[in-house]
Amino acid sequence: MTRHPSIFVLDTNVLLHDPTALQHFEEHDVVIPITVLEEIDKFKRDQNEIGRNARTASRRLDEVRRMGSLREGVQLEGGGRLRVAFPGEKDTPFSWGEATNDNRILRTVMRMHEEHRDRRVVLVTRDVNMRLKCDALGVRAEDYEHSRISSDEQYRGVFDKEVDAGLVDALHEHEFVPTEIDERYPPQSFLVLRSLSDPSHTALARVSADRTGLRRVARHREGAWGIVPRNKEQLFAMELLLDPEVELVTLNGMAGTGKTLLAIACGLRLAADEHQYRKVLVSRPIFPLGRDVGFLPGDLNEKMNPWMQPIFDNLEFLLSSRPEPGRSRQPVYQYLLDKQIVEVEALTYIRGRSIPQQFLIIDEAQNLTPHEIKTVLTRAGDGTKVVLTGDPYQIDNPYVDEVSNGLTYAVEQFKKVGSAGHVTLRKGERSKLAELAAQLL
Secondary structure: OOOOOOEEEEOHHHHHHOOOHHHHOOOOEEEEEHHHHHHHHHHOOOOOHHHHHHHHHHHHHHHHHOOOOOOOOEEOOOOOEEEEEOOOOOOOOOOOOOOOHHHHHHHHHHHHHHHOOOOOEEEEOOOHHHHHHHHHHOOEEEOOOOOOOOOOOOOOOEEEEEEOHHHHHHHHHOOEEEOOOOOOOOOOOEEEEEEOOOOOOEEEEEEOOOOOEEEEOOOOOOOEOOEOOOOHHHHHHHHHHOOOOOOEEEEEEOOOOOHHHHHHHHHHHHHHHOOOOOOEEEEEOOOOOOOOOOOOOOOHHHHHHHHHHHHHHHHHHHHHOOOOOOOOOOOOOHHHHHOOOEEEEEHHHOOOOOEOOOEEEEOOHHHOOHHHHHHHHOOEOOOOEEEEEEOOOOOOOOOOOOOOOHHHHHHHHHOOOOOEEEEEEOOOOOOHHHHHHHHHO
């Protein structure tokens, strides 16, 4: 029995999330309800990532239109056909709900389901409620899975491994030990090695960039600007942050694990003390927690202060342990800003820039889309180190989730690259209350 290709009906949020979605359905047919085009048109004028995606989606559809009629169907590269569906006389009338755009899209899906009984008709949507409605109506619906990583499969950068006692002894004696590396362990990943004969006999190692052996993890007792690692994950993070050969470091973990503080402390050590970088540039996307406070008065710096206060809090904490005679302590970090050792700015203005020889920290990177992460990383100039920090389970951007956000995407895409490293921090060090809140709430 020949299996017919499926028919995938795309919701608006799929194209707004990934304007290249049309090319990911291989030999299957793709249907776009006219309502989706109308919704995309409303977003095109927005000066944000959603607006840019809407404009990109429109341009891609226009490129397809030039190859044939969207009403009749146009052949896609994968072998399927793309067409735009208009309301029809056979559309099932609703006896429930209002005549919303969501319900108009559902009518199109139901008509496709009735007309193509021999084929699998699926609504692809990132809207949970739309999937629930489809299930109630007896039609298939799926989430858009391209570039998604299962939360159970997310790369954490740290592995436990039982080995012969000889390898543990060798790492205690030598900084580098040549050995065969299992394919399960990417470059720059960390191994907690335990002796088979004595589990208490351990060593901490890092897989070399070329995967030819293991490097002993340094103790880092001197720390960075008064910050000393309190657990092995923080030690691993500092190992990556202080290594000039690692050009991209990604750190994730729950609130209070020290991601941002470690990144800023190591950046200050490398820029202010060792002069390996011109300055530390810290940026973060602007997403409010809860209701926004509206427009803020003042110049650009005054408007930015509420959004960047978490960065200033970290700077103040670092400098509180390094009193400098003769300096004003209101605020204590102003000296670093005045001397341009540290620069804090909104991520909004990074597009089009070239950022050479800087220690670039992107905080709250879980609120970025994969495309925005690409925009950030392509700004890095020669000699720049980029650090992405965030908690995938504290997301304020309504268009991404814990497995589709830009931070998780970057971790997955760069895990096999020798010049990139990742660590998931697990233990909260802010306070016992903060750690309990992150775990229980």
